Amino acid sequence: MPVAVPGSFADNPIVYFVVTDRFLNGNPANDHAYGRQRDGEQDIGTFHGGDLKGLTQKLREGYFRALGVNALWITAPYEQIHGWTVGGQKEFKHYAYHGYYALDYTVLDRNMGTPEELREMVDEAHAQGIRVLFDVVMNHPGYLDLQTARDLGLKVLWPGAEQATLRDQHSYIDYNNFAFGDWWGRDWVRADLPGYLPGGRDDLTMQVAYLPDFRTDHPAPVKLPKFLRDKADTRATDLPGTSVRGYLVHWLTQWVREYGIDGFRADTVKHVEPDAWRELKAAGVKALAEWKRENPSRKIDDAPFWMVGEYWGHGARRSELHGAGFDAMLDFDFQQRGGQFDQPEALFAEYAQVYAGRPGFNNLAYVSSHDTTLFDRSRLFAAGTALMLAPGGVQIYYGDETGRPAGPAPKGDPQQATRSDMNWAAIDTGLLDHWRKLTRFRARHVALARGEHRQLQDRPYAFTRHDAATGDRVVVVMGVTAPLVLDVSGSFAEGETLQDAYSGRTVTVRGGKVSLPEARLVLLERWAAPAARSR
Template sequence: MRLHALIALASALCSGCTAPPPAAPADSRAPWAAAAASAPAAVPGSFADNPIVYFVVTDRFYNGNPSNDHSYGRQKDGQQEIGTFHGGDLAGLTAKLKEGWFKELGVNALWITAPYEQIRGWVVGGDKEFKHYAYHGYYALDYTLLDKNMGTPEELREMVDTAHAQGIRVLFDVVMNHPGYLDLQTARELLPQVLWPGSEKATLRDYHSYIDYNNFAFGQWWGRDWVRAGLPGYIDGGRDDRTMQLAHLPDFRTESKAPVRLPEFLRRKTDTQATDLPDTPVRGYLVKWLTHWVREYGIDGFRADTVKHVEPEAWAELKREAVKALADWKARHPTKKIDDAPFWMVGEYWGHGPQRSHLHDAGFDAMLDFDFQKRGAQYARPEALYQAYARVYAGRPGFTNLAYISSHDTELFDRGRLWDAATALMLAPGGVQIYYGDETARPAGPSPRGDPQQATRSPMNWCSMDTALLQHWRKLGQFRSRHVALARGEHRMLQDEPYAFARVDAASGDRVLVALRLTKPASVPVGGVFAEGEHLHDAYTGQRHVVRDGAVHLPAQPVVLLERAPGAR
């Protein structure tokens, strides 16, 4: 059996499937590559003007290398597996890249959860309901090493190179606000002085009884100079956004200008690549560690977590150094880069909407747009939504934001309304972010008390995909990827019923016409967007249409995506 088939079978079994996914086609080219030759002429615009970002919780996506599933001795809990590692890894992302999964969706950037080393064991999750491992990448232990559950340096390099060969950028999720908790397993291995004997027998109910919270040996962990932690010898967290302990996590003192030495536990950690940096404060270490991934592997951008809890100067410094690091990597790897675009950064500032803010002056090219998800009532009739967003993003205002319909930190959008939601999102002005499984109707997982967001991070539903919905997403995504006008064009409503609009981008000359909800054949005016006699291509059905008497005559269908036909002038 070939290697790719073995990997697919292992992943299918890990995900609970009774049969492996379909075998790769005999044609060595992915389906998207075979279709590219007949596609209409594309005017995609720059990535900065038309970002289409796919966010994947790597561990919950696809298991490409089952041999790393139990790294550091991590185990399943034998119950609902809410907070355990499921097996998805960098090799799995590479397998899906080679299959064309992301390219067929029109994606031009892949945002992955932080792959650097996380705390090794588990902490109490929810209301003492589940063992919470750091599968999501938000409990950092060592920023200088890959987490072994994610894979090897060679696997990371292959994943990045494979993405770049398809014109897909790679974005790392990064955290400068906090490292992870001190879990029992990490403490046993790196800080045994703070434990009561027998901690390996701890349960969800008695977990905290095995840690001596009055022990000043905690100072050999990150230490007072590095974090606020509310432990003996540490500074307590403050009450403002910048100094608080978010979710009781240790809070990095990124605002401090005082030089620090490596924490004691990192000095004793035999595999770390961290070294003392003379005259460097906490922020400088974090910037150095994070930009190393850019300089070494060609990472194209960061999604910054918990932006409101770190001072803007820190983010600006991270951006400056990352820009230098990526330019250095591209100079050394000219055949592996996508283009000469600078490093790109998007931030998560809770509650940010579709507007420009001071954060766009602090190193961020975009912010996550929390508002779009809340406008679900408008998705079926989106004119007011599109008008509002086009007023913000049309032309070249020098910034964008990423709208989404589902998130790992909020909720999954109504699984019964994903058709309208996909249409609304992928035709919206501005930048967009697809959350893994929205394209396949991935069902929510268990929702534990005290941590309902865990339900949004269920395993990818490879064996129960809604294939009709997937095809809908793919058609919309491919269309969007070809047309910067959707993201940056002037929005013109052409008629209300059946609903039709055009987007025209003056800078590039790109133009498209979209019609929705055609319950019967209809004539739709082109409003001067396309010329009399011009041949148009419907990207949704593949049909050709000709402009006659200032209109196109369309059959009954739910979605029409009109662009200039191949060879048309």
């Protein structure tokens, strides 16, 4: 059996990101919450039925455990706007299935499930050593759509609004009506509405995509918006002396305190003050520590609350944001380096220079994203190999491991193509097996994420990584097209038995070398007989 040296989660994060609504429908009874409906041929931006129950089902089936991931990042499950806005160039009804149009941060969106189903999902993940990360937004709430305005009793709609179409929906909203003050209100958000402060022109005060901009920079205490005071099912209460930022931090970290959420992926980081992220991180650390003290049998370990941020264009480097509460940032560069995946030495050497050892920060590389593009579906074997062998942290986007095809790409909103339904009925089993072997190998070896990197030879390409802190070592060979004798004397001891994690074969070091057969990929790790380990 292989000798595993996994290291800590912070040193070797393997994060699986799932758009919950597009993954698996575990409870069809919640599919039409708030009157939401599918939309026939224009079904790009509707809720498709995926929910927390579906995630729990796949956890119990062992899907994520077999894939070797140690964290599950899910789209924001708190309540979203109820209806639709115009998607793309008036091509489709765009609902908040992705979790970026928040309405009420204190309750679950009914399409996602119930509090009991959330607790069940988190507990099942924790029992398997898998952390749960929420996607969160502090920059903006959602738009005010027609259905939400009706449900909240806001008097800003013209008669006949229930008949609105994609072409004319805005004509049914009275944008000059001061009743918009009963929504979030001037003290809470910037918006081009009567009585509100308009959005600014800088990153921190602008309205991203015309969304209302939370006034997280304003220190003055505020009261709950009127719509929340009147909302029957909200858990929000007035917090005297609290600013907009303080309310948002409190609301978001209540999920940590109540359910043991292990971390956040923060959206639109560049549009919120660094001090706000520091406050969120500090509150998250406190909340998770409290939850773990109160729930010792339900925690994974005593690791602190963890945060990763999305700052558009951030790459494989340390930035000032790592000092603003973030343990990692998303690495937008890796996806663009696909031309190097077949000959990755320069890429691996560069990334090892950044992440080897314990530099005190990390980033998450990925090959596909809901915000950019899906990686070339014909090259997912190479993409999986490069990603899982890359130094640093990694993020798997749902369906990269199964060959999930892209969905429709409407004009003006091509990112919708990246959010298609998970291809459970048409999985590429060979591709999935490839990703599973790589990811489980990575999970066992912190050396891949943090080790010193050294190329052993050019053709076939071979390298070794060694993590000095743990003594963990691996050797990887790619594209062995003929039997090969490889010198591993600098990595493994004479007479040591090694296992190839890809094929399952074992080899013995003789004269400092190992003999390898033809193979797509060889993943060498130390091996110990079960009897020897039991002694």
